[in-house]
Amino acid sequence: MPNPTAAMLVIGDEILSGRTRDANMHHLAQELVKVGIDLKEVRVVSDDPDAIIAAVNDLRASFGTVITSGGIGPTHDDITADCIARAFGVSIDVRADARKILEDRYALMGTEINESRLRMARIPDTATLIENPVSGAPGFTLENVHVMAGVPSVFQAMVASVLPTLASGQPLLGQTLRIDRGEGDVAAPLAALAAQFPMLSVGSYPFQQNGAYGTNIVIRGVDGAIVDDAMAKLAALFPGDND
Amino acid sequence: MPNPTAAMLVIGDEILSGRTRDANMHHLAQELVKVGIDLKEVRVVSDDPDAIIAAVNDLRASFGTVITSGGIGPTHDDITADCIARAFGVSIDVRADARKILEDRYALMGTEINESRLRMARIPDTATLIENPVSGAPGFTLENVHVMAGVPSVFQAMVASVLPTLASGQPLLGQTLRIDRGEGDVAAPLAALAAQFPMLSVGSYPFQQNGAYGTNIVIRGVDGAIVDDAMAKLAALFPGDND
Numbered sequence: 001m002p003n004p005t006a007a008m009l010v011i012g013d014e015i016l017s018g019r020t021r022d023a024n025m026h027h028l029a030q031e032l033v034k035v036g037i038d039l040k041e042v043r044v045v046s047d048d049p050d051a052i053i054a055a056v057n058d059l060r061a062s063f064g065t066v067i068t069s070g071g072i073g074p075t076h077d078d079i080t081a082d083c084i085a086r087a088f089g090v091s092i093d094v095r096a097d098a099r100k101i102l103e104d105r106y107a108l109m110g111t112e113i114n115e116s117r118l119r120m121a122r123i124p125d126t127a128t129l130i131e132n133p134v135s136g137a138p139g140f141t142l143e144n145v146h147v148m149a150g151v152p153s154v155f156q157a158m159v160a161s162v163l164p165t166l167a168s169g170q171p172l173l174g175q176t177l178r179i180d181r182g183e184g185d186v187a188a189p190l191a192a193l194a195a196q197f198p199m200l201s202v203g204s205y206p207f208q209q210n211g212a213y214g215t216n217i218v219i220r221g222v223d224g225a226i227v228d229d230a231m232a233k234l235a236a237l238f239p240g241d242n243d
Numbered sequence: 244m245p246n247p248t249a250a251m252l253v254i255g256d257e258i259l260s261g262r263t264r265d266a267n268m269h270h271l272a273q274e275l276v277k278v279g280i281d282l283k284e285v286r287v288v289s290d291d292p293d294a295i296i297a298a299v300n301d302l303r304a305s306f307g308t309v310i311t312s313g314g315i316g317p318t319h320d321d322i323t324a325d326c327i328a329r330a331f332g333v334s335i336d337v338r339a340d341a342r343k344i345l346e347d348r349y350a351l352m353g354t355e356i357n358e359s360r361l362r363m364a365r366i367p368d369t370a371t372l373i374e375n376p377v378s379g380a381p382g383f384t385l386e387n388v389h390v391m392a393g394v395p396s397v398f399q400a401m402v403a404s405v406l407p408t409l410a411s412g413q414p415l416l417g418q419t420l421r422i423d424r425g426e427g428d429v430a431a432p433l434a435a436l437a438a439q440f441p442m443l444s445v446g447s448y449p450f451q452q453n454g455a456y457g458t459n460i461v462i463r464g465v466d467g468a469i470v471d472d473a474m475a476k477l478a479a480l481f482p483g484d485n486d
Contacts, residue, residue, distance in 0.1 A: 013446055016282045017415070018272030019461060020448070022265075025287070029261030039259045041294070042287040044268070047446075051284070074427045075447040076434035116430030135451075151449060172260070184317045187359030191319035203256055203290075204318040205263070206394060208378075218262060 003038045003169030007063040009055050010044040011070040011080050012150060024069045024155045031159055036169030036222075037065065047071065052083040060087075060145050065166055067159070070150030072139065074116040080147060081140070085124035088142055095123040098138055105136035130158050170222035172201075175231050180241045182206065182213035189237045190217065197230045199223070246281045246412030250306040252298050253287040254313040254323050255393060267312045267398045274402055279412030279465070280308065290314065295326040303330075303388050308409055310402070313393030315382065317359040323390060324383070328367035331385055338366040341381055348379035373401050413465035415444075418474050423484045425449065425456035432480045433460065440473045442466070 008028055014020040025042050032039045040063055045051040052071075059066045071080030085092035098121035106113045120137035123129065130139035130146065132154055139148040139158045148158040179186055183206045194202040200221040207214050217234060221227045251271055257263040268285050275282045283306055288294040295314075302309045314323030328335035341364035349356045363380035366372065373382035373389065375397055382391040382401045391401040422429055426449045437445040443464040450457050460477060464470045 013444065014448060014461070015268075016272055016285070017417070017463070018269060018274075018276050018282075019417070021269040025258075026261060026264040029259055031261075033261050039261075040289055042259070042285075044285040046283055073447070073449060075430040076437050077446055111425070111427070114427060114431065116434075117427035119430070120427075153451075174260070174262070182354070184354070184357060184360035184363075187318040187362070188357065191359075194319050201256065203320055204316070205257060206316060208396075218257070220260070 001169075003036050004064045004167050005040045006032055006037050006065040006067065006166075007041040007043070007059040008039065009052075009059055009066060009068040010042065010150075011047060011052055011068060012044065013047045013077075015044055016046055023152045024150065027152070027156055028067060028069075028159060031163060034171055035163060035166070036171040037166060038169070047077050047079060049079060049083050049086070052080065053087045056084060056087045056145060060143070064144060066145045067162070068145065068147045069155055072120065072137070072147060072149055074119045074137075078119065081122050081124065084142060084145065084147055088124065088145075090125045090127075090142070092122055092124045094118055094121045098123045098129060101129070101138055102136060131161050133157050172220045172222060173224045173227050174218055174220040175227055177217045177219075177231060177234055179215045179217060179238050180212065181215060181238065183215050186215045186217070186238070190234075193230065193234055193237065196233075197221075197226065200226065200230055202230070244412075246279050247308065247410050248283045248306045249275055249280050249308040249310065249409075250284040250286070250302040251282065252295075252302055252309060252311040253285065253393075254290065254295055254311060255287060256290045256320075258287055259289055266395045267393065270395070270399055271310060271312075271402060274406060276415055278406060278409070279414040280409060281412070290320050290322060292322060292326050292329070295323065296330045299327060299330045299388060303386070307387060309388045310405075311388065311390045312398055315363065315380070315390060315392055317362045317380075321362065324365050324367065327385060327388060327390055331367065331388075333368045333370075333385070335365055335367045337361050337364045341366045341372060344372070344381055345379060374404050376400050415463045415465060416467045416470050417461055417463040418470055420460045420462075420474060420477055421457060422460060422481050423455065423457045424481065426458050429458045429460070429481070433477075436473065436477060436480065439476075440464075440469065443469065443473055445473070 015022045045055050071078050127140040127142040134154045134157050146162050203218040205216045258265045288298050314321050370383040370385040377397045377400050389405050446461040448459045462473050
């Protein structure tokens with residue numbers, strides 16, 4: 001049975017404008033691979049309602065799970081929750097359970113809960129909340145879409161709380177062999193090896209170091225013994241050129 | 244007149260599997276903003292022909308320029324050029340101009356040009372070549388789609404050679420003000436300010452430092468005097484809390 005699939009939707013003008021380098025994509029990719037969920041696509045869209053709604057509807061129809069990042073804070077440019085509600089055609093308002101979480105949090109901090117902060121309690125109807133142990137304001141899950149904050153520490157905490165609820169697959173086991181030859185020399189024997197192991201993914205990643213060309217070969221599969229076998233055959237193809 | 248638009252398509256199992264952290268997206272975003280081209284969407288898809296073809300056709304119909312990254316090397320997993328040809332419905336084969344570039348390059352290096360390396364001379368009909376001063380093998384342009392290598396040094400060189408050929412817009416000028424208060428305190432006056440300057444983009448990015456909450460406000464626009472005016476009004480809203 002193939003592994004479950006996932007997609008990620010990053011909502012963020014700050015990434016598209018080059019101001020911020022995304023960190024959440026890399027974190028999510030590493031977490032999903034550990035539990036055997038195949039991350040198939042990532043989209044980064046701007047803070048534009050039509051773009052967000054179209055992307056979330058496209059991705060939730062195409063993949064088993066969708067995880068979004070960004071745009072659920074208290075400011076005027078935080079429009080993700082409202083867009084998700086529109087994408088699903090459900091209503092959205094300040095919800096009592098989310099409001100209670102914020103009230104308790106701000107009472108503890110001695111901070112007043114104002115109109116802006118209450119925006120973070122706007123949760124679409126029928127959604128369940130995702131806990132935010134870092135800063136209180138919850139994310140939420142609506143069907144197969146999990147809406148999380150963009151701040152990396154909060155995103156990571158939300159991923160940690162949602163991942164165990166998802167159907168997992170067979171984790172891909174990967175091994176890497178560094179070969180001190182250019183891709184052009186490696187390509188033909190590598191293609192033959194890949195054809196011999198159709199159940200494995202065989203990737204080739206060139207690099208340059210001190211002016212010399214080299215290639216990292218990554219072999220991945222769910223059966224460790226088969227990966228080991230392919231790696232041994234790969235090493236034997238390039239004696240003296242690998243470490 | 245609105246700025247020209249662009250999208251990026253990253254082809255890369257290595258990014259979706261968490262093995263590699265993408266660097267090209269951040270570089271391209273920073274370069275485009277300098278010349279007033281609005282990067283509207285980035286998609287990362289796996290090394291799967293159907294996914295690549297669907298994404299490139301979707302993006303090239305929706306945005307002025309599409310830049311792709313990855314999958315044009317000599318190995319069996321380098322399938323981008325063939326997918327682009329299929330997306331446009333044009334034929335593809337080893338082309339004399341690209342072959343000449345590779346032959347000259349490898350002659351200079353004393354390296355044999357084998358079948359695998361010749362794969363890098365497969366260029367779709369009617370495409371024009373993009374120079375690769377780093378490692379020889381060219382990228383190519385087909386209509387509004389520019390196909391570039393994934394290796395960051397090569398990608399950056401190709402971006403540098405294509406950018407001057409694109410219609411540019413008005414570069415966004417951006418200024419950032421750090422306010423030592425949480426987003427929840429900043430949100431209401433900030434929304435009022437944003438409403439007062441509909442021609443500007445006003446973004447709010449929370450952070451935590453030494454346990455205290457703060458917010459970076461980024462104001463962007465094409466008219467520097469208006470950005471200055473908005474920044475001065477912003478600073479006046481939070482006297483003593485900004486630096």
